[in-house]
Amino acid sequence: EIVMTQSPATLSVSPGERATLSCRASQSVSSNLAWYQQKPGQAPRLLIYGASTRATGIPARFSGSGSGTEFTLTISSLQSEDFAVYYCQQSDNWPGTFGQGTKVEIK
């Protein structure tokens, strides 16, 4: 089973600033990597798939990059509605394992 490791666990950012979240896979997953956003009391929402493709309706301030074992989610200018927990998930090998999450909080 592929282990996904996210860093940092918590990221404190001021509104309007850039946030950079990292995700590392224990072995190569090619570009088969997704990012999800989860707000308190809500189900997760797909943001990015294929490492860099935004899902339908996702604002352009969200971007994903990387391949192989190292991936990054960047939020270019944080809005109030972006403070949430973000999970990466590999879809290369069964089972599609998730990272433990990065909480983006208001600084």
Next chain:
Amino acid sequence: QVQLVQSGAEVKKPGSSVKVSCKASGGSFSSRTISWVRQAPGHGLEWMGGIIPIFGAAKYTQRFQGRLTITADESTSTAYMELSGLRSEDTAIYYCTRDHASVGMTFDPWGQGTLVTVSS
């Protein structure tokens, strides 16, 4: 755009079973994998298993083999997750979700979640 609507919260005794439903509306049900993902309080996401309704055969992660049964009823566009031998550690929110149109094992959309509480 498909919507997934799950059954309501459950409170169960240790050792019992729970069955949660997930009804799809507004889109294709049978041809894409419906998966179940759980989230224990204050924890992350854990994929339990999934089923392609048109084929009927479910696949489970090793952790849940022997305790988990996932089924689907094409006639009602409803998937089910039954977990047996419940213990306190199974207290969690259980989500159903469907494979993205373009990418397998990538989840979109999600149901609203069903809280299962295991307590004596």
